[in-house]
Amino acid sequence: MVAIIDYKCGNLQSVKNALERLGAEYVVTAREEVIRKADRVILPGVGSAATAMESLLQTGLCDTIRSLRRPVLGICVGMQIMCRWSEEGNTECLGIFDSKVKKFIPCEGVKVPHMGWNRISNLESKLFKDIKGGAYVYYVHSYYPELCPDTIATTVHGKMFSGALKYENFYGTQFHPEKSGDIGEQIIKNFLAL
Amino acid sequence: MVAKRIIPCLDVKEGRTVKGINFVGLQDVGDPVELGAYYSACGADELVYLDISATREGRGTFTELVRKISGRINIPFTVGGGISSLDDASRLLDAGADKISINSSAIANPSLIDAIAGKYGNQFVVVAIDAKLLPDSRWMATTHGGSKPTDKELFSWALEAQERGAGEILFTSMDHDGTRAGYPCETFARLSEVISIPVIASGGAGSAADIADVLSRGRADAALAASIFHYGEIGIRELKQELLAQGIEVRL
Numbered sequence: 001m002v003a004i005i006d007y008k009c010g011n012l013q014s015v016k017n018a019l020e021r022l023g024a025e026y027v028v029t030a031r032e033e034v035i036r037k038a039d040r041v042i043l044p045g046v047g048s049a050a051t052a053m054e055s056l057l058q059t060g061l062c063d064t065i066r067s068l069r070r071p072v073l074g075i076c077v078g079m080q081i082m083c084r085w086s087e088e089g090n091t092e093c094l095g096i097f098d099s100k101v102k103k104f105i106p107c108e109g110v111k112v113p114h115m116g117w118n119r120i121s122n123l124e125s126k127l128f129k130d131i132k133g134g135a136y137v138y139y140v141h142s143y144y145p146e147l148c149p150d151t152i153a154t155t156v157h158g159k160m161f162s163g164a165l166k167y168e169n170f171y172g173t174q175f176h177p178e179k180s181g182d183i184g185e186q187i188i189k190n191f192l193a194l
Numbered sequence: 195m196v197a198k199r200i201i202p203c204l205d206v207k208e209g210r211t212v213k214g215i216n217f218v219g220l221q222d223v224g225d226p227v228e229l230g231a232y233y234s235a236c237g238a239d240e241l242v243y244l245d246i247s248a249t250r251e252g253r254g255t256f257t258e259l260v261r262k263i264s265g266r267i268n269i270p271f272t273v274g275g276g277i278s279s280l281d282d283a284s285r286l287l288d289a290g291a292d293k294i295s296i297n298s299s300a301i302a303n304p305s306l307i308d309a310i311a312g313k314y315g316n317q318f319v320v321v322a323i324d325a326k327l328l329p330d331s332r333w334m335a336t337t338h339g340g341s342k343p344t345d346k347e348l349f350s351w352a353l354e355a356q357e358r359g360a361g362e363i364l365f366t367s368m369d370h371d372g373t374r375a376g377y378p379c380e381t382f383a384r385l386s387e388v389i390s391i392p393v394i395a396s397g398g399a400g401s402a403a404d405i406a407d408v409l410s411r412g413r414a415d416a417a418l419a420a421s422i423f424h425y426g427e428i429g430i431r432e433l434k435q436e437l438l439a440q441g442i443e444v445r446l
Contacts, residue, residue, distance in 0.1 A: 011314075013290040017265050047315040106390035109195075111415060113317055113361055115392050117197045117239055117445040136197060136445040138270060140317040140361075157196060179270045179292065181234070 002026040002192070003038035005065075005078075009055045015044050015075065018178035018188055030059050039070055040192060045077030049101060049143065050089025052077045062094060071194045072170050076141060079165065079172030088143050097165040097172060099148040110158035113142045118155050120163045120175070125152040127164065127171055129190045135183045137163070137175040145174060197445045198409045198437065199239035199416035200430055201394065202423045204229060206275075207246050209255035214424035227262050233423070234269050236430040239445060241267065242295065242418060245275030257289050264290025272320055278303075283310045287318065295364060297322040298337035301344050301351075304358060311359025320394070321355040322364040323348060324371075333367075333381060340368035348381075349388045356389045363389060364418065366397035374400030374422075382412035394418050402428055402436040409442050 004015055006028045019026045027034060035041055043065065045052045056062060065072065065082075074082040081093045086101035093101070106112045117136040120128075144161035147154065153164035155174070165172045171191065177184035205212045206226050214223040220232045230241050243263065245256040253276055260273055273286050274295030283294050300307055300321050311319045324340055325333045325348040333348035352363050365385060367378050377398045386393050395414035399405050405417045422428050434444045 011287055011290075011292075013264055013288070014292065017290065018268065020265070021268065046317070111196075111392050112390055113392070114196060115317065115362065116199050116415065118195070139196070140270075142316070176270075179268065181269050185268060 001038050002040040002042060003035045004028045004042045004044060005035065005061065006030045007052070007055045007059045007061070009045050009047060009052045009077070011046055012044060014176075014178045015042060018185065022185065022189055022192065024192055030061065032061065032064050035061065035064055036068070041065070041068055041070065041072045043072065043074040043078035043082065045075065045079075045081065047077060048088055049077055049080045049086040049093065050091045053081045053086075053091050053093055056081060066094060066096060069169055071191060073191050074170070074172035075178070076174060076176060079174055080143060080145065082170060082172050083145050083165075086143060096170045097145070097148065097150045097167050099145040099150060099162055099165060101143050101145050103143050104158060107158065113140055114144070114157045115140050118157060118175075120153040120155055122154045123152065125164070125166050125171070126194060127166065127187060127190050128153065129193075130186055131183060137173075137177065137180040137183060137187075139175045141174060145172075195443055196415075197239070197443045198414075199394075200237070200405075200434060200444065201240045201242055201416055201418040202233045202238050202430070203242040203244060203396070203418050203420045205244050205246050205420065206256060206259065208249070208252040209259055212246070213420065215426050217426065226259055227266050230263055230267050230271070233430060234267055237434055237446065238269065238430055239416070240269060241271040243271060243273045244295075245273065247276075257285055260286055260289035260291050274320070274322065278306070280306070280309045280313065283314065283318075287314055293318050293320050293361070295320040295322050297324065300355065301335060301337060301346055304354065307355055307358040307360055311361070316359050316361035316391075319360050320362045320364050321352075321360040322366070323351060323355075324366045324368050326368045327378075336368055340371070349385065352385060352389050356391050360391060362392045362394055364394040364396055368397070371397030373398055376400065376404040377408040377412055377414075379407055379412035382408055382414050386413040392416065402433050405433065406437055406440050406442060409437065410440070
């Protein structure tokens with residue numbers, strides 16, 4: 001059973017649809033005991049990291065998430081709030097990944113938001129089993145996690161940043177696997193098979 | 195580098211797509227879900243569904259349709275047509291739309307952009323602008339398919355939309371739309387200089403060369419087209435191969 005954490009922050013429909021297409025059972029929940037029992041946990045999120053972190057604090061689930069020992073996947077802003085800190089609203093985050101989240105500065109050839117399909121390279125995890133370096137995934141974001149020892153995929157938009165992070169059983173993707181076509185579907189499948 | 199996007203636009207009326215020929219392997223070209231899945235399999239980067247229903251019933255059907263599309267399609271899709279309130283946007287988000295596109299309702303009520311972007315994020319809001327070139331060389335936004343003039347000048351309106359929270363601008367030149375004579379590339383390039391959010395070029399594509407032109411010289415981030423795809427004049431995959439051959443980065 002996959003638990004999708006419901007903290008009123010984001011469009012859960014596409015994550016639910018992706019799991020349905022893969023035939024995975026899931027539950028959308030904010031209940032601690034359900035999250036603790038789940039085989040996999042997904043922390044989605046859109047909008048601003050400051051708002052997302054505030055909503056998550058209100059659920060009282062921060063320590064629960066930090067203490068999970070089964071695979072956890074943060075997506076987009078869900079991943080950003082698993083980092084140490086975000087420049088967006090100067091937000092203290094969960095501190096699971098040893099990365100800071102910074103804002104893209106628009107300049108020649110670098111539009112913000114970073115929106116569309118971009119390549120992931122330097123893939124270093126079972127999360128990317130059967131995915132070739134240079135594969136395209138779908139991004140929509142204005143803030144990015146810096147490179148750090150937890151980086152398991154990189155992407156370049158003006159500068160190189162962490163496309164995905166991993167620390168122990170915690171995974172995060174800045175891109176949206178649920179919107180990244182067949183490549184994204186494979187990544188979610190890999191996460192379920194970890 | 196982020197790849198340039200190719201986006202087919204599907205017009206939907208009372209729950210059915212209204213243009214298109216039957217492609218090999220596609221059972222029902224009138225089924226928006228089937229046609230969208232077909233384009234996705236051909237390499238489309240995103241899809242746009244435009245509701246052109248004239249009736250209330252048609253609008254209700256569209257929401258149901260959005261739900262079906264989001265269940266089936268695993269690439270992003272935008273929906274537009276008849277969105278004039280935060281409630282309309284919420285209903286489509288709940289049905290699974292990744293983005294909504296607003297046009298005349300944003301002109302009539304610019305704070306609608308702030309309201310939707312404030313609640314669901316900039317990435318959710320595409321502001322579409324249909325503009326015409328006036329004899330005094332100003333590009334002015336129009337509504338109702340180009341028939342009604344407005345007091346919004348293209349560049350300042352695009353900048354205002356960005357400041358209010360739009361995540362992308364979809365610009366159609368009503369002087370070029372339907373002509374198949376190419377895009378006004380200088381105007382697109384200037385738009386890209388004025389705003390920092392992505393620009394989607396629409397209206398005027400007659401060939402792969404036109405699309406290559408607007409993505410390179412016109413500096414657009416994406417090209418949206420309808421007829422050339424629906425009538426099979428250019429396949430999405432062959433278009434992308436052509437773009438790649440010209441040194442334009444696309445996802446293949």
